[in-house]
Amino acid sequence: MAQKPSIPKGTRDFSPVEVAKRNYIFSTIKTNFEKFGFQPIETPSFENSETLMGKYGEEGDRLIFKILNSGNFFYSKKGIELPESLNELLVNSAENITVEQRIELNKFTHKISEKALRYDLTVPFARYVVQHQNEIEFPFKRYQIQPVWRADNPQKGRFREFYQCDADVVGSNSLWQEVELVQLYDSVFTALGLKGVTIKINNRKILSGIAEVIGASDKLIDFTVALDKLDKIGEDGVKKEMVAKGISEEALEKVQPLFHFTGTISEKIEKLAQLLSTSAEGMKGIEELKFICENVMELGLQTAYLNLDVTLARGLNYYTGAIFEVAAPEGVAMGSIGGGGRYDDLTGIFGLKNMSGVGISFGLDRIALVIEELGLFPETVTATSKALFLNFGLEEAKYAMKAVMQLRQKGLKVEMYPDNAKIGKQFQHADKRGIPFAVIAGTEEIQNGVYAVKNLVTGEQQTVDFDTLVTVLQ
């Protein structure tokens, strides 16, 4: 019996229209990456397990797709053994397993699976930089647009296979790079017609400064999460939540200005400088932020807004300086459509120290949804063939194919219907495919060396020679 075909959950087929729309976004981003001096690299879809494992925390390890060793995976030169506890697991087919069994299972997994699918583009990039450090000219500006895979529970907008799109510079501490990355965001979203995105900026060192001031670096996340609710639950509500989380009333008093944190970026920076004056690290963060914001503002953005947001606290495990996040234009309900930051030790884990980097990424699936929602895809994006030559039989087809061939050599997208089918069916095909012109050449047209070309949108039809046909279709 034939199988009913389907695809694994969390994965997607992309139709011609969908591919065309995605490629439009990809190519717009690529063009801008390259204008800013970034160059593309590509890394393999799977890496050695030890390259990936342990880099994303315990949860990340669990979400990495492992590839079974090929052939007899029960054989290894070092020997493979199934520990008693796992054998029990098999025999009992228990869904829930003990911590000990989990550890044993992970060890066993590592023996029968030595490769794993890429989980993000950052770790493979770090591996690339270290492996090719002698061929690379630093500072190295690279971009990478490739799929990644995560064994996450699929849900609306979250997939098991999706593209990531990163631009990073490694090998320089210059803050000009942060300035340029803000401009790059502005440049891409302007080119996509997505006006009015907000690029939020913060700095890890400012967050450390705040933690220092409130005397509790372990409560920093609780603090920023609660502070972010200011609009919704008001100052009292926020403070209540903070106290409930164990932040002292006294500490809250010290950072009181954060509860009325409005004004221009310069004004905000001024407030922060007073607040964090006792924290050397906080003051360093303010200095960095000031350089970036002042230069961005002085050079000017095309359509994006820059906003200093002290509640922005993404990637606290790895970001060491600037933190970025991009919000869709106001009125579009969508989470962040991009993010990034400065990290001081990208490649240390692979043995290359003191390699500072800064990078940003674009959330492609969400950007596509926003552009769709706002109707910003240009009509030409999904353009199919320009004309369908109808097929009336062998001699007519030969005549048509001659024109088709010559038009293609002039760069035009044209087709001939392959079969001598009923004319209604052929017109319907053009219609369903969204092809705007039909070219009709029967006995009479062949005798006169001309073509009847019908505009399928207006219904207009004219009989023209080849040169005019070229003009009409161009």
Next chain:
Amino acid sequence: MAQKPSIPKGTRDFSPVEVAKRNYIFSTIKTNFEKFGFQPIETPSFENSETLMGKYGEEGDRLIFKILNSGNFFYSKKGIELPESLNELLVNSAENITVEQRIELNKFTHKISEKALRYDLTVPFARYVVQHQNEIEFPFKRYQIQPVWRADNPQKGRFREFYQCDADVVGSNSLWQEVELVQLYDSVFTALGLKGVTIKINNRKILSGIAEVIGASDKLIDFTVALDKLDKIGEDGVKKEMVAKGISEEALEKVQPLFHFTGTISEKIEKLAQLLSTSAEGMKGIEELKFICENVMELGLQTAYLNLDVTLARGLNYYTGAIFEVAAPEGVAMGSIGGGGRYDDLTGIFGLKNMSGVGISFGLDRIALVIEELGLFPETVTATSKALFLNFGLEEAKYAMKAVMQLRQKGLKVEMYPDNAKIGKQFQHADKRGIPFAVIAGTEEIQNGVYAVKNLVTGEQQTVDFDTLVTVLQ
């Protein structure tokens, strides 16, 4: 201790220059696919195992990369058991296993692995057509350029991850499609500057006819392989080999004309028609071949040669009509750089009958090697930034960044060196990156609102205003 980074055998990192060269080939092919009315689709990197398994023969099944179920893969609602024979395998850690153990291992594999990486683009395409048959307008011309994975033993030019590049039409029997696919090959290779490729054509039905005439369809491969050696070992040598393979002397006499199979395509077709006159299927094949070749010749090819090659016998398991293969230009030692054919039942395995298709593929890695060998990559392909603005400190950098920003908004690729490093180092960076211009703006230039621009190839330097700078860099 830091890990020494590496990538799995048979996989590759691609540097910026390599990506640029590959993208040049991809985009040339895409442009031509679209000129011919083909539209892109994309399918997931992994499919459900049952979609792939059993579609590529036993050897193929073995070479498919299987993905371990995530989480506790020892648990399944249906229960998983490790048969005694596999447990033995584990305990003894035997490299060689019995047939019974192989079967058990495959069953066990299927329980702990429900997904597998794409092995080619054809089976996923068949699955796509069946799954989306109600949304697709037939005939459906699709192209697909995506990576595939095979657990093959890596060797020179054979990888475990590589791109396939296919164009197929399904839903029509028209031989005009074969004509167009030959033209498409010609069009792509002409656009790549790869002149003089030979497009070999044969027909499955002609091969069946020959098998009928020599009275041994099971010896067809032996026959074509031996015949292919005519140039090397001569008629006697070939016949000796055929007889050794069990083909009778009498049979050889019947196909004697094949040993002097020269002349134009028309002459060859004439000879075949005499030879296969008793085989209905053979005569059908000749009729198809005649239509395709005559129309291709009449319309004319730009730079490729068409050649009828009766020894061409690829894909005998699935091709039912035309068979294609493309050889690199004479003098380039490289196997085939493309191939394809007509298959009558692409989608039957997924329950959709009577869906004839015909397609061709491009061997990207080999095409890249040939283009490299012949020095045909345009110089502009690997073009990096057009100019590097040198960095002499804060004020100078601000002045430079203003120009950089404006040039980028005009679409130019330009960069500023991020750090105020020694000038020699900055020039060296431009040199190593292959950037052709350096722009120098110090105190004097800033005062006069000008830029000193140095051509790093000729050494020429001139001082210009912004508008002239734009012209120089364009």
